[in-house]
Amino acid sequence: MTASATVGLILFDLAKPACEYNRAMRGWSFPIGRYFGVEVRIHAFFLLLLAMAIGLGSLAGSSAGRGLTLWLLLLFAVVVREVARALASAWFGLELGGILLLPTGGLNTYATPEATQRAAEPAIERRMAVVGPLANIGFGLLLATIVLASTPGINLLQRPWITPSHLLRAMVWLNLLLGAINLLPAFPLDGGRVFHRAPATGAQDGNVERRPAAPGAEAATGLGAGLGAGLRWGRSAGLGQWIAIALIITGLLLNNMWLLIMGAFVLIAAYMESQNLLVRNDADSVLMRDVMLTQFSTLSASDTLEDALQRAVHSLQDVFPVVRGGNLVGAVSRQNIMEALATSGNSYVQGVMTRSFQTALPEDSLVNTLGRISGAQGAQLVPVMQGERIVGIVTPQNLSQSMGLLNQSRRIRRPEDS
Numbered sequence: 001m002t003a004s005a006t007v008g009l010i011l012f013d014l015a016k017p018a019c020e021y022n023r024a025m026r027g028w029s030f031p032i033g034r035y036f037g038v039e040v041r042i043h044a045f046f047l048l049l050l051a052m053a054i055g056l057g058s059l060a061g062s063s064a065g066r067g068l069t070l071w072l073l074l075l076f077a078v079v080v081r082e083v084a085r086a087l088a089s090a091w092f093g094l095e096l097g098g099i100l101l102l103p104t105g106g107l108n109t110y111a112t113p114e115a116t117q118r119a120a121e122p123a124i125e126r127r128m129a130v131v132g133p134l135a136n137i138g139f140g141l142l143l144a145t146i147v148l149a150s151t152p153g154i155n156l157l158q159r160p161w162i163t164p165s166h167l168l169r170a171m172v173w174l175n176l177l178l179g180a181i182n183l184l185p186a187f188p189l190d191g192g193r194v195f196h197r198a199p200a201t202g203a204q205d206g207n208v209e210r211r212p213a214a215p216g217a218e219a220a221t222g223l224g225a226g227l228g229a230g231l232r233w234g235r236s237a238g239l240g241q242w243i244a245i246a247l248i249i250t251g252l253l254l255n256n257m258w259l260l261i262m263g264a265f266v267l268i269a270a271y272m273e274s275q276n277l278l279v280r281n282d283a284d285s286v287l288m289r290d291v292m293l294t295q296f297s298t299l300s301a302s303d304t305l306e307d308a309l310q311r312a313v314h315s316l317q318d319v320f321p322v323v324r325g326g327n328l329v330g331a332v333s334r335q336n337i338m339e340a341l342a343t344s345g346n347s348y349v350q351g352v353m354t355r356s357f358q359t360a361l362p363e364d365s366l367v368n369t370l371g372r373i374s375g376a377q378g379a380q381l382v383p384v385m386q387g388e389r390i391v392g393i394v395t396p397q398n399l400s401q402s403m404g405l406l407n408q409s410r411r412i413r414r415p416e417d418s
Contacts, residue, residue, distance in 0.1 A: 029100055037111075038086070039098040045265060046075065049103055052261060053164070066164035073167065074103065077136060077174045081182075082106040084135030088128055094119050103265050104189065105132055105182055129190040136179030143172045162258045174258075181247070181262055186240035189266065241267055288369060289362035291402035292384045292392030298323050299332060301350035308349050309337050319381040319395045322353045328390060330355045331381040359385045362392070 029041040053074075054067035078101050085108065089096050097111035110116045118124060147154055147168055154168060161173035182190040247263030250256070297315050299308050301324040312320070312334045322330040330353035340352040360369045360382055369382065384392035 032101075038096045040101065041098065042075075042101045043103075045103050046071075046101065049074065049261065052257070062164040066167065069167055070162070070164045070170055073171045074174050074178075075101070076171075077139075077178050078103070078105060080139050080175065081132040081136050081178065085128060085131050088131040089119075092118070092124055092127070094124075104178070104262065133179040133182040133190055136175045136182070138179075140172050140175030140179065143175065147172060159254075160256065162256070177258070177262075181266070184243050186243045186266075189240065189243075192240065286366040286403075286406065287362065288360045288364045288366055288382075288384050288394065289392070290406065291366060291399055292362070292394050293317075293398045294392050296321070296393050298390070299349050300324065301329055301348070301353065303349045304346055305337050305341050305349065305352065306346050308332070309334075309341065312337060317395070318397050319393070321381065321383055321390055321393060322349055323390075324350075327388070328359070328383055328385075329353070331357055331383075333380060357381060357383070359383045360394075362386060 028044045030044070031039060031041050033040055050068070050071045053071035054064045058064065058067065082099055082101065082105070085106070086096060086099070089108065089110075094115045095111040096108060096115075098109045100107040100109075108119075110119055119128065144156055147156065151168075156169050156172055158166075158169070162170045162177070164170070185191045244263045244265075244267035247259050247266060249263075251259030251261075251263055297311060297317060297320060299311065299320045299322050301322050303311075308320070318335070319331055319333045321328055322332055330350070332349055332353040336352050336354075337349075340347065362384055380396055382394040383390050384394065
């Protein structure tokens, strides 16, 4: 198995709780078709809203058909938002895999790990976050202009704004309110990603500090391939719950059923977001010192390949740091030593070692380090440095074992129902 595949499996195993959470969310939704290769699903909350819309129509003295139409207008407002976000995804080169429609908007999944990683970049995430609200507000203002120009007698400010008895006014306000609610600065709303996106501990919010590479080093190893980017999120889910409560209270004071419904949904979604945040923070809390090998062997650049192979025979390491006079100058794998001996005969380690790698510090985040070095090829090794001294190494093989043990210890500590 390649190093890239090994690390991909490691990170997938660490993220199993999140995957189970996403599968549970998917279980509460229904497919409504595939359009341009993108699977579209609708959440069960929408069916609850359908029953409430029909009931609201009956209470207002309107027909069930008007209640159904009001529900379809809310669904249409969400579709307007998600079409705009899909176009923005195409503009940024993000290949969509699926869209889950929710009453407050939608959740996107991406078709490739590369698209997922790019979508999590701070600049892209912020721009994507404002697309949906701006689309709804802009469309609502356009509808208001058309309504006022074609039928000047309609009072769009008359309350209730959203009612089955006045569908034109409801269509305008559904878009305006959906856009405005998503601008509120709290997760899981879009505004939380714009105003409160906090970097994970030890990161610098999209500008991760690069540790000094060895002399002559360039872009790094293949250890980081397969890294998902959904690990970086803000920490304001609690604020989302308070804002949801404020929406519910406002709905009660204004006798506005839709604010009540939106507030209740935001409250539930904020709770689910906070639960998922715990999983992400667990992953991001793993430091290099937690998984590095502290008992390891080094080779000298002046060692012959036969001597190096003899030492490799008596070691469980697959990759060795190469030093010259105490300074780290490269890395070489057991496989490279054997291939060089088979093709060119005996020579020196410095002739076959890889000089392209980057180092890390013991307190660096594992996921940030892998993200920083992802996608390139080179020595399958990350030396962990304390000043000028190598205090540990991380290789795909030892990372697999260390993360497996770490994941197992977390399963033991967590309650079974978490």
